[in-house]
Amino acid sequence: MTLPALPPTAAFDGGCAFADGAFVPLSEAKVSLFDWGFTRSDATYDVASVWQGAFFRLDDHLSRFFTSLQRMRLVIPYSRDELRTILHGCVRGGGLKDSYVAMVCTRGVPPRGARDPRLAQNRFYAYAVPFVWIATREKQREGIDLHISQRQRIAPASVDPTVKNYHWIDLVQSMFDAYDRGRDTSCVVDADGHVAEGPGFNVFMVKDGTVQTAATGVLEGISRRTAIELCGHFGIPVKIxxxxxxxxxxxxEVFLTSxxxxxxxxxxxxxxxLPHFPGPITQRLTEGYWAMHDEAAYRDEVDYGDAAR
Ligand SMILES: Cc1ncc(COP(=O)(O)O)c(C=O)c1O
Incomplete structure (x- = not known):
């Protein structure tokens, strides 16, 4: 499939999408009512970020997305390089310096009356919108109150949590649990009652200088990986x-990664x-996280042409 020319910088207000093979305004990016991505949550996706004009760890997001596609038996008509170009195009088309960039593949619409997923033509979508924070800046300063819900994350034997997926009913209901109790956000547990993950984040705790996070039953977040790598770099013990x-x-200390x-x-x-907020280890990792954004190895600069915002 040939790629269209990249949109001019800031061609579209508020962000840019890529749907049905074309760069379009966000309002024109639509999914069919009959797409199994909608009716069955039969889809996978990934979300990368652009910070101060460059993608962060884009290669890791692309690798995770292609692995997810393979595990879901989904196919997109684009190579890794073409996908990279499409994502850059979305950011450029939205003229966004700090951005949330999503790539999505849905099962698509099987022929009328057919119930065989092999007959569906898989669909690919991407979009870039202004950067999305898990919690507002004010809430981060004031301090996030996390509710540990008793709801269980869907069993890993049923839905592979390492494939980024839209099976979010457990997570969304846990958010309602949190709001009902006056808390800010939530995390869910696994079948053994261990802390799993939350709506859009992995969860870490720190005790006596050791950082700990769930080993299995969760999405292997790219930010989780960054936090673990930073612990290695700083000589902070980690228990997975x-x-x-x-x-x-x-x-x-407790912190989230996303x-x-x-x-x-x-x-x-x-x-x-908690005894420490923000705790010394959390602070060190946060500084390390943002410092990594300046390292060439993790940066993928967006070409905004000469009309950068
Ligand atoms: C369920 C879940 N866990 C963890 C994460 C964190 O992953 P990442 O660090 O790659 O954003 C996400 C991200 O959206 C998520 O949806």
Whole structure:
């Protein structure tokens, strides 16, 4: 499939999408009512970020997306380089210096009356919108109160959590649990009652200088990987092991990791203040996270032409 020419910088207000093989304004990017991506959550996606004019760890996001496609038996008509070009085009078309950039592949629409997913033509979409934070800047300063929901994340044996997916009913319902209790956001547990992940983030705790996060049953977040690598870099011990809820409630520090904001400190667990907010290890990792954005190895500069905003 040939790619269209890249859109001019800031051709579209508020962001730019790529749908049905063309760069279009966000309002024109639509999914069919009959697409299994909508009716069955039969889709995979990935989200990368652009910060100060450059993608961060785009290669890692592309690798995860192609692995997810393969595991879901989905196919897109673009090579890795073409996909990279499309994502750059979306950011450029939106004229965005700090951006949330999504790539999505849905099963598509099988022929009328058919129920065989092999007959569906898979669909690819991408879009870039202004950077999305898991929590507002004010809320981050004031301190996020995390609710540990008793809801279980859908079983990994049912839906592979390492494939980024739209099976979010458990996560969304846990957000309602949190709001009903006056908390800011939530995380869910696994079948053994260990802390799993939250709506758009991985969860970490720090106890006696050791950082700990779930080993399995979660998305292997790119920001999670960054936090683990930074621990290695700073010589901070890391334990990749199940996180019991009681252990997290007794932690010195808790933080979240997400492309939507990097490393975010938690101030309270279900209303109970943690001993340190933001904790010294969380702060060190946060500084390291943003410093990595200046390293050439992780940057993929967006070409905005001469009309950069
Ligand atoms: C369920 C879930 N867990 C974890 C994450 C964090 O992954 P990443 O660091 O790659 O953004 C996300 C991101 O959206 C997510 O949806």
């Amino acid at each position: 092991a199940p996180v019991p809820v009681d252990a997290m409630r007794a932690a010195d 492309t939507g904001g990097g490393i975010l400190p938690i101030a309270r667990l279900d209303g109970v203040p």
